[in-house]
Amino acid sequence: MAPTVLHLRAETKALEHRSALTPSTTKALVDAGYEVHVEKGCGKKSGTTRIFDDAEFEAAGATIVEEESWVDAPAEHIIVGLKELREESFPLKHTHVQFAHCYKGQESWDTVLARFPRGGGTLLDLEFLADPKTGRRVAAFGYHAGFAGAALALENWAWQLTHPASEPLASVTSYPNENELIADVKKSLADGEKKAGRLPRVIVIGALGRCGKGAVDMCLRAGVPEENILKWDMAETAKGGPFQEIVESDIFINCIYLASKIPHFVNVDALKAAGADRKLSVICDVSADTTNPFNPVPVYTVATTFDKPTVPVDGLEQGPALSVISIDHLPSLLPREASDAFSNDLLPHLLKLNDWRNDAVWAGAEKLFKEKVATLPSSALEK
Numbered sequence: 001m002a003p004t005v006l007h008l009r010a011e012t013k014a015l016e017h018r019s020a021l022t023p024s025t026t027k028a029l030v031d032a033g034y035e036v037h038v039e040k041g042c043g044k045k046s047g048t049t050r051i052f053d054d055a056e057f058e059a060a061g062a063t064i065v066e067e068e069s070w071v072d073a074p075a076e077h078i079i080v081g082l083k084e085l086r087e088e089s090f091p092l093k094h095t096h097v098q099f100a101h102c103y104k105g106q107e108s109w110d111t112v113l114a115r116f117p118r119g120g121g122t123l124l125d126l127e128f129l130a131d132p133k134t135g136r137r138v139a140a141f142g143y144h145a146g147f148a149g150a151a152l153a154l155e156n157w158a159w160q161l162t163h164p165a166s167e168p169l170a171s172v173t174s175y176p177n178e179n180e181l182i183a184d185v186k187k188s189l190a191d192g193e194k195k196a197g198r199l200p201r202v203i204v205i206g207a208l209g210r211c212g213k214g215a216v217d218m219c220l221r222a223g224v225p226e227e228n229i230l231k232w233d234m235a236e237t238a239k240g241g242p243f244q245e246i247v248e249s250d251i252f253i254n255c256i257y258l259a260s261k262i263p264h265f266v267n268v269d270a271l272k273a274a275g276a277d278r279k280l281s282v283i284c285d286v287s288a289d290t291t292n293p294f295n296p297v298p299v300y301t302v303a304t305t306f307d308k309p310t311v312p313v314d315g316l317e318q319g320p321a322l323s324v325i326s327i328d329h330l331p332s333l334l335p336r337e338a339s340d341a342f343s344n345d346l347l348p349h350l351l352k353l354n355d356w357r358n359d360a361v362w363a364g365a366e367k368l369f370k371e372k373v374a375t376l377p378s379s380a381l382e383k
């Protein structure tokens with residue numbers, strides 16, 4: 001039987017350096033009998049650059065192919081990517097494994113989703129790839145989101161101490177590896193410690209989850225003592241907020257998975273009520289439910305970016321300046337480690353793609369796809 005061909009497409013989203021397949025998962029797939037085609041990652045057309053060199057994929061046994069060659073690949077090749085396809089309208093004939101962001105009524109969801117049934121293709125969306133027994137996602141980027149978010153929060157704490165209030169945290173860019181990020185954070189913390197005479201006190205809420213574990217690990221690896229880190233999850237927030245422990249910490253990192261309406265963790269009234277006693281100067285909202293009406297951190301309204309990582313909380317007359325980091329693409333700060341962790345978690349399922357309809361996880365993704373397609377307005381299918 002001819003081998004199953006997986007075609008890793010080049011990403012087209014600006015500043016995306018992560019990859020759904022890595023050289024090591026590619027090698028595992030090739031060793032298992034798959035043929036892996038990898039589009040050149042230099043991103044001449046898209047302006048993005050994959051964190052892994054083409055040569056690393058070639059050494060792993062992949063065949064390097066031209067950017068956007070997936071479009072004309074035989075219909076039975078499975079197209080693997082991470083983020084959205086470029087906004088185009090031609091029908092899609094392949095099975096695509098990716099995050100498509102079109103199942104929750106997002107803007108243009110119908111146009112994006114309709115391309116699959118219009119071309120006879122299938123979407124196996126990575127966001128909803130879950131173990132049918134536990135309902136838990138099989139692969140997610142949470143750990144590195146928390147890790148990166150905590151890094152920026154610590155950097156911001158130190159920055160505020162060493163720069164005038166008029167100068168917000170400078171722009172950041174992706175790091176080639178986590179050791180360089182940790183070294184930078186340690187250096188900033190040392191500068192901050194010199195000014196403050198102490199290291200920060202940090203509260204992480206959602207500490208038992210993926211993002212929360214990453215946030216706690218970053219704090220520890222940067223040298224924040226264990227006793228300075230308050231690790232909260234469901235049990236600690238059951239009493240209902242707002243929480244005094246947040247305004248008494250220097251840094252609050254929110255890492256919860258918001259599933260329903262809950263009392264605010266902190267709000268502007270609580271910040272004002274703390275007056276000059278407030279220590280809190282940095283919030284990193286890793287959960288980034290910025291526009292969700294149930295956001296338990298309703299002290300800001302915009303998502304921030306690597307270019308402008310912070311947004312100030314205005315209107316506080318007493319206490320230190322307070323700013324919020326609400327970046328929704330935090331794992332991109334560490335594209336190598338984030339891709340490695342994600343692709344490794346996905347590997348047991350990637351290895352089943354040669355017979356994916358008989359695998360419960362992929363079959364579940366196809367079932368969801370069909371359910372979502374059934375909700376498409378007929379006008380979307382006619383385009």
Ligand SMILES: NC(=O)c1ccc[n+]([C@@H]2O[C@H](COP(=O)([O-])OP(=O)(O)OC[C@H]3O[C@@H](n4cnc5c(N)ncnc54)[C@H](O)[C@@H]3O)[C@@H](O)[C@H]2O)c1
Nearest residue numbers: 142145206208209210211233234237256257287328329330
């Ligand atoms: N900003 C980014 O770049 C980025 C990247 C990845 C994920 N996320 C988001 O981060 C959030 C968390 O993701 P995850 O993978 O860590 O989820 P997870 O399910 O692994 O962990 C969530 C944790 O939050 C806890 N929690 C839920 N409600 C709580 C409450 N009211 N009080 C205290 N703890 C509570 C849960 O018990 C769990 O331990 C999600 O909303 C996800 O979309 C953001």
